Amino acid sequence: MPTNTQILLDHRPTDKVSPANFRIVETPVPTPGPGQVLVRHSFLSLDPYMRGRLSDAKSYAKPQEIGAVMGGGTVGVVEASNNPRFKLGDAVVGMGGWQRYSVSDGGSLRVVDAKTIPIQAYLGPVGMPGVTAWYGLNKIIAPKPNETVLVSAATGAVGSVVGQLAKVAGARTVGIAGGSQKCAYAVRELGYDACVDHKSLRFGEDLKDALLSGVDGLFENVGGEPFRLAMRRINDFARVAVCGLIASYESEPTPPPDMRLFLVKRFKMEGFIVSDHVDLWPKALGELAGLVAAKKLIWRETIRDGLESAPQALVDLLHGQNFGKMLVRVD
Amino acid sequence: MPTNTQILLDHRPTDKVSPANFRIVETPVPTPGPGQVLVRHSFLSLDPYMRGRLSDAKSYAKPQEIGAVMGGGTVGVVEASNNPRFKLGDAVVGMGGWQRYSVSDGGSLRVVDAKTIPIQAYLGPVGMPGVTAWYGLNKIIAPKPNETVLVSAATGAVGSVVGQLAKVAGARTVGIAGGSQKCAYAVRELGYDACVDHKSLRFGEDLKDALLSGVDGLFENVGGEPFRLAMRRINDFARVAVCGLIASYESEPTPPPDMRLFLVKRFKMEGFIVSDHVDLWPKALGELAGLVAAKKLIWRETIRDGLESAPQALVDLLHGQNFGKMLVRVD
Numbered sequence: 001m002p003t004n005t006q007i008l009l010d011h012r013p014t015d016k017v018s019p020a021n022f023r024i025v026e027t028p029v030p031t032p033g034p035g036q037v038l039v040r041h042s043f044l045s046l047d048p049y050m051r052g053r054l055s056d057a058k059s060y061a062k063p064q065e066i067g068a069v070m071g072g073g074t075v076g077v078v079e080a081s082n083n084p085r086f087k088l089g090d091a092v093v094g095m096g097g098w099q100r101y102s103v104s105d106g107g108s109l110r111v112v113d114a115k116t117i118p119i120q121a122y123l124g125p126v127g128m129p130g131v132t133a134w135y136g137l138n139k140i141i142a143p144k145p146n147e148t149v150l151v152s153a154a155t156g157a158v159g160s161v162v163g164q165l166a167k168v169a170g171a172r173t174v175g176i177a178g179g180s181q182k183c184a185y186a187v188r189e190l191g192y193d194a195c196v197d198h199k200s201l202r203f204g205e206d207l208k209d210a211l212l213s214g215v216d217g218l219f220e221n222v223g224g225e226p227f228r229l230a231m232r233r234i235n236d237f238a239r240v241a242v243c244g245l246i247a248s249y250e251s252e253p254t255p256p257p258d259m260r261l262f263l264v265k266r267f268k269m270e271g272f273i274v275s276d277h278v279d280l281w282p283k284a285l286g287e288l289a290g291l292v293a294a295k296k297l298i299w300r301e302t303i304r305d306g307l308e309s310a311p312q313a314l315v316d317l318l319h320g321q322n323f324g325k326m327l328v329r330v331d
Numbered sequence: 332m333p334t335n336t337q338i339l340l341d342h343r344p345t346d347k348v349s350p351a352n353f354r355i356v357e358t359p360v361p362t363p364g365p366g367q368v369l370v371r372h373s374f375l376s377l378d379p380y381m382r383g384r385l386s387d388a389k390s391y392a393k394p395q396e397i398g399a400v401m402g403g404g405t406v407g408v409v410e411a412s413n414n415p416r417f418k419l420g421d422a423v424v425g426m427g428g429w430q431r432y433s434v435s436d437g438g439s440l441r442v443v444d445a446k447t448i449p450i451q452a453y454l455g456p457v458g459m460p461g462v463t464a465w466y467g468l469n470k471i472i473a474p475k476p477n478e479t480v481l482v483s484a485a486t487g488a489v490g491s492v493v494g495q496l497a498k499v500a501g502a503r504t505v506g507i508a509g510g511s512q513k514c515a516y517a518v519r520e521l522g523y524d525a526c527v528d529h530k531s532l533r534f535g536e537d538l539k540d541a542l543l544s545g546v547d548g549l550f551e552n553v554g555g556e557p558f559r560l561a562m563r564r565i566n567d568f569a570r571v572a573v574c575g576l577i578a579s580y581e582s583e584p585t586p587p588p589d590m591r592l593f594l595v596k597r598f599k600m601e602g603f604i605v606s607d608h609v610d611l612w613p614k615a616l617g618e619l620a621g622l623v624a625a626k627k628l629i630w631r632e633t634i635r636d637g638l639e640s641a642p643q644a645l646v647d648l649l650h651g652q653n654f655g656k657m658l659v660r661v662d
Contacts, residue, residue, distance in 0.1 A: 058595070059595050060567070060594070060596075060597065223590060236391070237607075242593040242594060244594070245590055245591060245594065248590070253589060253590065253591065254590040254591075255590075256587035256588060256589065256590045257587060258587065259554060259558075259573065259576055259579070259584065259585040259586075259587045260576060260579065260584065260585075261602075262600060262601070263391070263573060263575070263576065263602045263604070264389070264390050264391055264602075265391075265602065266391070266602045266603050266604055266607060267602060268599060268600070268601040269593060269599070269600050269601075270593070270597075270598070270599040270600075271593030271594045271595075271596065271597045271598060271599075272597050273594070273597055276568075276597060
């Protein structure tokens with residue numbers, strides 16, 4: 001009889017998260033009840049927001065429950081269905097969590113076309129990270145042609161889409177990424193006009209050089225010192241979309257800009273979370289899928305094999321060890 | 332032969348501005364040349380932005396030139412005109428500066444109706460402060476019915492208009508003002524649902540009590556510690572319009588919110604300056620004049636007599652010694 005491998009949150013991290021915060025259990029594969037559907041997962045999505053859910057600090061999302069299966073995005077295939085919306089073999093995207101199988105009423109499952117686009121893309125450019133990029137860029141930054149858009153974590157699951165969408169919109173794009181390999185990819189493959197390596201000793205100078213015409217739109221995924229330096233180049237009427245502050249999730253708080261700067265530069269700073277805007281997902285996903293089909297939107301993945309690699313994959317994601325979308329392939 | 336009394340910036344303040352930073356000179360009344368118009372001023376407008384112009388720090392506005400007539404808004408009457416747009420006796424609003432007479436080509440002068448509305452109102456609710464209130468409230472905060480809008484300097488030239496416009500829009504309005512007299516006026520005359528005295532020892536508790544349902548819109552004129560406390564009550568999806576930070580112009584910088592709060596609360600903070608939005612002035616002024624005519628928009632003034640009182644009036648304004656719009660009546 002097959003078992004369901006599950007990864008539970010064992011205890012909350014007090015400082016940095018480690019695999020020891022989780023434990024693995026084997027349970028019987030659940031049987032779907034009336035109206036329910038059983039999904040066998042193909043990939044788990046690893047995302048920076050997960051770090052926040054491991055803490056019990058008051059936030060926008062409920063903290064991850066201790067002793068429960070760690071939550072997270074999944075793609076998989078329907079193995080059994082008592083729900084007329086799903087049939088055997090359907091490819092589905094949902095929030096199945098860190099386990100091999102999930103059973104649900106299908107309310108948060110969406111059937112996807114895994115023939116023209118690889119199934120794991122629904123956890124990346126045509127999934128939550130893609131819509132995140134789409135929302136922050138189009139609804140907060142709204143770049144005009146020839147404006148400069150700066151993107152931190154420029155090659156990540158979200159940033160790589162932001163850079164490409166901003167280019168399509170006619171903006172000049174500047175990325176910040178960790179390492180020369182990521183920066184080379186950003187310019188050569190993703191089409192950034194420039195990319196600055198935040199691990200370089202010349203980072204401050206390089207950033208200044210890349211931003212001689214200032215920053216009109218800033219899509220912030222990282223925070224920390226690079227954010228502080230970027231704010232020094234902010235232009236009048238700039239728009240700053242605060243999507244994430246991964247540099248601060250396990251480290252020093254990100255230094256906020258001087259309040260006076262808001263007056264001097266008349267800029268806007270806005271935090272957002274893509275799950276607040278479900279009404280726009282169909283439109284965004286449609287546009288993103290169209291760009292992928294037209295080969296105008298590319299992406300790259302770091303895939304870890306085996307469900308049990310998920311905790312370490314999360315740790316590595318938080319330390320920028322991924323190159324593109326971080327995924328776990330469930331065997 | 333009548334002379335033109337003028338107040339010049341003598342030297343920049345190094346710390347707090349004082350009347351000693353200015354000097355008074357008597358010059359001949361200028362004769363308007365071809366296409367020019369001579370205005371005798373009735374009132375000078377004193378406004379917080381003037382403090383910024385006294386410094387030579389890089390800002391949105393050019394610093395006030397040393398040895399030149401101190402700039403500022405004025406209303407007055409046309410005494411001589413070689414410009415077909417203006418005739419003798421026209422009431423006009425403009426940027427005549429701290430002097431009894433100004434001569435100009437009329438490019439920044441606007442003829443106003445001083446019969447149905449007192450002329451100095453064009454320096455207040457139907458002038459720059461009114462449009463400032465209108466822009467920040469309607470274009471940044473955009474309050475929905477029953478949302479809570481918090482206004483600092485709630486009885487000032489800008490804040491008093493914000494509070495009344497927000498009430499018209501169906502919002503619950505909470506003011507912050509300095510002293511029980513201003514707070515009583517805010518509630519009884521301006522229609523605020525509550526007003527909290529920042530000079531009270533109970534300020535922190537009182538503010539918390541007045542904001543039990545949080546803050547959906549914050550119109551910030553002041554900054555400082557009240558701003559920090561207000562940010563602790565910010566609601567999801569709040570809008571913060573940063574109009575001024577008068578508490579910091581001669582004192583400690585205003586503490587900015589934690590960057591993480593932008594993510595947790597998904598709020599927006601935007602600085603603005605009304606002179607960037609000249610396209611909207613006619614619409615805003617039309618609405619404001621309509622509300623004044625319908626007695627739905629009231630205001631109050633602190634009037635100092637005599638041109639030479641302008642420097643001290645500015646100092647007093649910066650220390651909250653005004654009650655409503657600060658004006659100098661030119662004799």
